[in-house]
Amino acid sequence: EVQLLESGGGLLPPGGSLSLSCAASGFTFSTYTMSWVRQAPGKGLEWVSGISGSGAGTYYADSVKGRLSISRDNSKNTLYLQMTSLRAEDTAVYYCAKSSSNWASFDYWGQGSVVTVSS
Amino acid sequence: EIVLTQSPGTLSLSPGERATLSCRASQSVSSSYLAWYQQKPGQAPRLLIFGASGRATGIPDRFSGSGSGTDFTLTISRLEPEDVAVYYCQQYGGSPLWTFGQGTKVEIK
Numbered sequence: 091e092v093q094l095l096e097s098g099g100g101l102l103p104p105g106g107s108l109s110l111s112c113a114a115s116g117f118t119f120s121t122y123t124m125s126w127v128r129q130a131p132g133k134g135l136e137w138v139s140g141i142s143g144s145g146a147g148t149y150y151a152d153s154v155k156g157r158l159s160i161s162r163d164n165s166k167n168t169l170y171l172q173m174t175s176l177r178a179e180d181t182a183v184y185y186c187a188k189s190s191s192n193w194a195s196f197d198y199w200g201q202g203s204v205v206t207v208s209s
Numbered sequence: 210e211i212v213l214t215q216s217p218g219t220l221s222l223s224p225g226e227r228a229t230l231s232c233r234a235s236q237s238v239s240s241s242y243l244a245w246y247q248q249k250p251g252q253a254p255r256l257l258i259f260g261a262s263g264r265a266t267g268i269p270d271r272f273s274g275s276g277s278g279t280d281f282t283l284t285i286s287r288l289e290p291e292d293v294a295v296y297y298c299q300q301y302g303g304s305p306l307w308t309f310g311q312g313t314k315v316e317i318k
Contacts, residue, residue: 125307127254135246135254135297137307151305185253194301195244197265199253 092116094186094200101206106176110203112169112186120144120164123189125196126171128182136182139171140189154180176207211236211303213310215296221316228285230313232298237278242301245274245283248312249294257296258283285315293317 098110110126125140139160140149148160159172169186184203187196212235222228232243245258256265258274261281271286285292298310 127309134295134312135248135299135309137305137309140306149306190259192241193306194242195256195259195299196246196254196307197256197259199255201253 092188092198094188094198096184096186096200096203099184099203099205101208102176103209104177104207106207107172107174108176108205109173110171110184110186110205112200114167114169114186114188117188119162119167122191123193124162124169125187125189126158126160126169127185127187127196127199128180129185129202130179130182133182138184141169173205176205178207181205181207210305211238211300211308213298213300213308215298215310215313217313218311219314219316221318222288223318224288224290226288228288228292228315230283230285230296230315232276232281232283232310234279234281234300236303238281238300239302240277243274243276243281244299244301246297246299247292247294248297254297288315288317290317 093115095113126138141160145162157175161170186200188198190197214233216231240261243261246254248254262274273284275282295312295314297312
């Protein structure tokens, strides 16, 4: 059974930094592209960042480029999102999502980790 | 950037009725790269449809997808109370690589 378990969320002030983790199990982690998708309170889904199975390719939405950094450790089956220079508009539930084999859709999702940026 | 526009914003129907949700893309999207998700209140999204018309594992056959080019449709043939949710379409391959529509909320009358 595929499982994705996020951790690391919390409350922090504007300009702060935070790191999210997503522990994966139930599939060959290194084979699949992974992404972070966020959802601001009462809003829709926004893709934030993705990383190829090997980690060689990383992709970002313009809204987070230069402030968020995605990485993975295939030996630990874990995905990361390093967040810096946080803004109020980064407040959201952050979901870890596994891509399908052709990258096109997200076939499994974690339960989400809440990040709140507020003074 | 490929923008996905979903309509209507909210759909209110009685149990057993047919629900038709629309997703229009600002540029042509390959059918292989169009997906639909269901998100119930307080839950993570769940993949319903991949490749415009393929049902994901465990999805009831009352859910179906169709369309091509810039116009895609999600149909719920007979609405059940447990189908109350927000439904999102999503594309892959544009810039940015993945984008979502703004969602359609389905309510029961």
